[in-house]
Amino acid sequence: MGQNRWVALAVLATGMLMVILDGSIVTVAMPVMQRDLGFTPEALTWVINAYLIAFGSLLLLAGRLGDLLGRKRVLIAGTAVFVAASVLAGVANGPAMLLAARFLQGVGGAMFSAVSLGILVTLFPAQGERSRAIGVFSFTGAAGASLGQVLGGVLTDALSWHWIFLINVPIGVATLALAVPYLPADRGLGLRAGADVLGALLVTAGLMTGIYAVVQTRGDRLVTAGVAVVLLGGFVLRQATARNPLMPLRVLRSRQVAGANALQVLMIGAMFSFQILIALYMQRVLHYTALQTGLAMLPAALSIAAVSLGVSARLIQRFGERVVLIAGLVLLTAALGWLTRLPSDARYVADLLPVMVLIAGGGLVLPAITGLGMSGAKPDDAGLASGLFNTTQQLGMAIGVAALSTVAAARTSAQLRTGASEAVALTDGYRLAFTIGAVLLAMSIAGSAVLLRSPARAATTDAVTAAARSDAAGADSAGRVEAHRE
Numbered sequence: 001m002g003q004n005r006w007v008a009l010a011v012l013a014t015g016m017l018m019v020i021l022d023g024s025i026v027t028v029a030m031p032v033m034q035r036d037l038g039f040t041p042e043a044l045t046w047v048i049n050a051y052l053i054a055f056g057s058l059l060l061l062a063g064r065l066g067d068l069l070g071r072k073r074v075l076i077a078g079t080a081v082f083v084a085a086s087v088l089a090g091v092a093n094g095p096a097m098l099l100a101a102r103f104l105q106g107v108g109g110a111m112f113s114a115v116s117l118g119i120l121v122t123l124f125p126a127q128g129e130r131s132r133a134i135g136v137f138s139f140t141g142a143a144g145a146s147l148g149q150v151l152g153g154v155l156t157d158a159l160s161w162h163w164i165f166l167i168n169v170p171i172g173v174a175t176l177a178l179a180v181p182y183l184p185a186d187r188g189l190g191l192r193a194g195a196d197v198l199g200a201l202l203v204t205a206g207l208m209t210g211i212y213a214v215v216q217t218r219g220d221r222l223v224t225a226g227v228a229v230v231l232l233g234g235f236v237l238r239q240a241t242a243r244n245p246l247m248p249l250r251v252l253r254s255r256q257v258a259g260a261n262a263l264q265v266l267m268i269g270a271m272f273s274f275q276i277l278i279a280l281y282m283q284r285v286l287h288y289t290a291l292q293t294g295l296a297m298l299p300a301a302l303s304i305a306a307v308s309l310g311v312s313a314r315l316i317q318r319f320g321e322r323v324v325l326i327a328g329l330v331l332l333t334a335a336l337g338w339l340t341r342l343p344s345d346a347r348y349v350a351d352l353l354p355v356m357v358l359i360a361g362g363g364l365v366l367p368a369i370t371g372l373g374m375s376g377a378k379p380d381d382a383g384l385a386s387g388l389f390n391t392t393q394q395l396g397m398a399i400g401v402a403a404l405s406t407v408a409a410a411r412t413s414a415q416l417r418t419g420a421s422e423a424v425a426l427t428d429g430y431r432l433a434f435t436i437g438a439v440l441l442a443m444s445i446a447g448s449a450v451l452l453r454s455p456a457r458a459a460t461t462d463a464v465t466a467a468a469r470s471d472a473a474g475a476d477s478a479g480r481v482e483a484h485r486e
Helices: 004-025 030-037 046-069 071-090 095-123 127-158 168-182 197-215 221-241 255-284 290-310 312-319 321-339 348-374 379-417 422-451 455-485
Strands: none
Touching: 004 071, 004 095, 004 127, 004 168, 030 095, 046 071, 046 095, 046 197, 046 379, 071 095, 071 168, 095 127, 095 348, 095 379, 127 290, 127 312, 127 348, 197 221, 197 379, 255 290, 255 321, 255 348, 255 379, 255 422, 290 312, 290 348, 312 321, 312 348, 321 348, 321 422, 348 379, 379 422
8 A cells, every 4th residue: 555545544634624624614604694594593503503413423323334334435425425415505595405404414424534533543553653644634623623713714704604615515526536546445344244223223313312402402401311311221232232233332341442432522522612612702702703713713723733743643652642642631721721711801812822822732632532542443343433433522522512502601691680791791601611611621631540541551550460469479478488497
């Protein structure tokens, strides 16, 4: 494969950039879409929610289909669906058409994302090259979200909101054109090796219901959540008893894989919520335009790029994923901690720019957690592990945005009732959300220290313990012999 592996990595990174950009590019254009298409304030949130529900609920199924049908085949099909849905979104002339297109974008994005990491880890089996490849790939996720806000502001102000979707078309076509010749062909295990239809229905319905419970604004959320728990519980039981399970539970036996996926929910929830809430703060409190908001986020994208592309792989090779992960989390915790003192009349250089620099921690966190999340996957389960990792990532996004946005809105409403000005009330709500986000990141630091101890270190510790026990046993035996002689 040789040099073609790096071309294949470029294809994967470009496609992932398209998917990530689409997840964040809409945030700065939503007020304009609301005015042009006649969205109600409540319905407008479904421009994001429709995408998240489809994306998050289908990742696990798409990952397993990649193992069974061939990852390259699923990736190409997903890219084609995403491009077609982007065209539909770009020409949408009403809320229903746009929401349907966003759901289809989520389907295509899930198919691409679920298998991309599985292809990457098979392309780069050596630890050093894999760390560099994951650094490049993770950059597209970390910096791409910030770049999406910049690009969204530019396109919305210079052209129209329609172009935030149509920009996906040339990127997607280029990805398809290069994916066919450069991505490695794989036959897959075949549907007979794991076509768990009932498991697929249970997990897809369970995840859709669960994500809907998080984002719903009407009805009894607890009832919806209860239904999701029952469906997902049935899925786990099915996987424990099925002859060819959709998600063999052995993938969770790795402490690093299970721990990385659990911690990712906390981390991504805080990080993605920061991107949404800080953009809202700039527009609603500081009255930045869409373009100004995007440009204000540009230093964050540049700092993440410098770290993830410049130093993350070398640091991981020298110190290991766990140490680098904790270092990145410390920087991110400091960034959100800084925002807990955010004033209602913030000055960009003094109050916001330091945060954009500290967000460089994301360039350390994402490559490290990705490496840990894929570390225990066997070749036949690479697509499954990739789908699982991306599923927990999307769950973190959905839960984090819904929970912290709700907390911020509740605090704002309470402050308005006391007579506070709108700017002060909004700022107080955002500060509370950033405080909770900082706590979630601090919890991630503690969890990383406890749950993600490297196998090598664990083995060394066990060996030292065994040696100590052996020495103690030897000393005790010698003492007994000596006592007998006396």
